[in-house]
Amino acid sequence: MDVVQPGVRAGRRYPVLDDPMALQLLAGLDYPFEERFGLPSAFNSQAQGLRSRCFDLAVQAYLADRPEATVVALGDGLETGFWRVDNGRLNWLSVELPEVASLRRTLLPPSDRLHTLSGSASALSWLEGIEDPAGRGVVVTAQGLLMYLRPAEVRRIIAACAERLPGGVFVLDSVSRWLAKGTVAGTSKVGGMTVPPMRWAMDPGERRKLRGAHPAITEVRALRLPRGRGAMGELIRVQNLLPGVRTLTPAMTQLRFGG
Ligand SMILES: C[S@@+](CC[C@H](N)C(=O)[O-])C[C@H]1O[C@@H](n2cnc3c(N)ncnc32)[C@H](O)[C@@H]1O
Numbered sequence: 508m509d510v511v512q513p514g515v516r517a518g519r520r521y522p523v524l525d526d527p528m529a530l531q532l533l534a535g536l537d538y539p540f541e542e543r544f545g546l547p548s549a550f551n552s553q554a555q556g557l558r559s560r561c562f563d564l565a566v567q568a569y570l571a572d573r574p575e576a577t578v579v580a581l582g583d584g585l586e587t588g589f590w591r592v593d594n595g596r597l598n599w600l601s602v603e604l605p606e607v608a609s610l611r612r613t614l615l616p617p618s619d620r621l622h623t624l625s626g627s628a629s630a631l632s633w634l635e636g637i638e639d640p641a642g643r644g645v646v647v648t649a650q651g652l653l654m655y656l657r658p659a660e661v662r663r664i665i666a667a668c669a670e671r672l673p674g675g676v677f678v679l680d681s682v683s684r685w686l687a688k689g690t691v692a693g694t695s696k697v698g699g700m701t702v703p704p705m706r707w708a709m710d711p712g713e714r715r716k717l718r719g720a721h722p723a724i725t726e727v728r729a730l731r732l733p734r735g736r737g738a739m740g741e742l743i744r745v746q747n748l749l750p751g752v753r754t755l756t757p758a759m760t761q762l763r764f765g766g
Contacts, residue, residue: 523556523735524563528590532614545698554743554756557732558680559588561759562650565678565730566592573644577637581628581664582652585611589621600624602633628652629660631667638671645675651757654682654705661707662720665762669721673766678730680757684708711750711758723764730759 541547566578566588574596580588583601593599601611601623608625624633628649639645647668653661668677687708689695695702709716711729718724732744747756 523553523733523740524560524591526559526587526591528587528615532585532587535614541698543698543700549739550743550755553735553739554747557735557740557743558757558759559586559591559650560733561730562648562678562680563588563592564733565676565759565761566646566648569644569646569676570594570597576644576646577639579633579637579645579647581633581647581649582655583611583623584651585614586650587615588648588650589618593618593620596620598622600633600637602626602628628664629656631664634667634671639675642674645672647672647675647677649677649679651680653679654687654707654757655703656707658707665717665724666721669723669762669764672764673723675764677762677764678759679762680759681707681709682757683710683754685710686755709758711754714758714760717760717762723766724762725765726761726763728761728763730761732756732759 570576570578570592574594575598577598577600578589578592579600579602580586581602583603584607589599589601598620599618599622601608601621603611603623603625604627605625608623611623624636626632637645649664653664656664665677668675682705687705690702690705693701693704714727714729718727732747734740735743743756746754747758
């Protein structure tokens with residue numbers, strides 16, 4: 508979980524992400540982040556910030572047309588996206604496993620428009636609560652989640668959203684097959700932690716295959732990371748665009764559902 512990263516990136520003098528809620532959250536936590544995850548690297552910290560910013564920009568672009576939309580954040584962890592993009596009108600639903608859902612409720616402040624559903628994103632029961640007869644719109648995000656699910660689960664989640672959320676979009680990040688391989692072998696480490704197995708991976712050239720998940724998917728679009736800070740920021744952005752399969756940062760994709 509990258510809970511350490513928002514504070515690190517947001518606490519910099521020139522942050523790539525404006526995130527006071529993450530700093531507030533971090534200040535209240537007593538957790539040995541460096542012992543567990545090692546010292547944050549300049550590359551990874553900024554890359555994580557730019558990835559979150561890219562999600563925010565996609566959500567904000569959707570909200571520009573549909574300000575009362577529901578944002579469903581699958582595997583939201585202790586992310587603070589709600590406070591970063593809140594326009595005072597949207598509704599936000601975090602879908603998280605029970606232990607983390609309970610942490611979210613304990614550690615983050617409540618809002619009438621913020622709901623946390625305890626359960627697996629794969630169970631799809633969260634979809635029951637977000638029928639959208641008034642056409643306010645739904646944007647689903649899966650940040651740092653799908654790689655930890657099985658390919659069949661990923662396909663099922665995307666297909667169900669395409670079926671049930673006409674006019675909606677789905678924003679996701681994915682790791683390359685090369686990056687995932689080491690995690691499945693159990694040889695990828697971050698500080699003292701072995702990275703959990705990433706069972707779903709997709710090389711950038713395979714994006715268009717996502718369209719096959721359901722006929723209602725009308726568009727599959729690569730999203731560019733926003734401009735970062737200094738030479739490191741530029742390096743992150745450029746390598747993220749490379750079509751090669753050894754990119755170090757997750758690729759960003761947006762799916763659009765017709766109807
Ligand atoms: C790498 S963290 C990403 C957290 C957050 N989205 C972020 O980017 O900072 C993955 C999160 O997915 C959650 N998760 C894992 N499997 C899940 C599932 N089947 N349904 C819902 N959440 C899940 C974990 O509890 C964890 O919080």
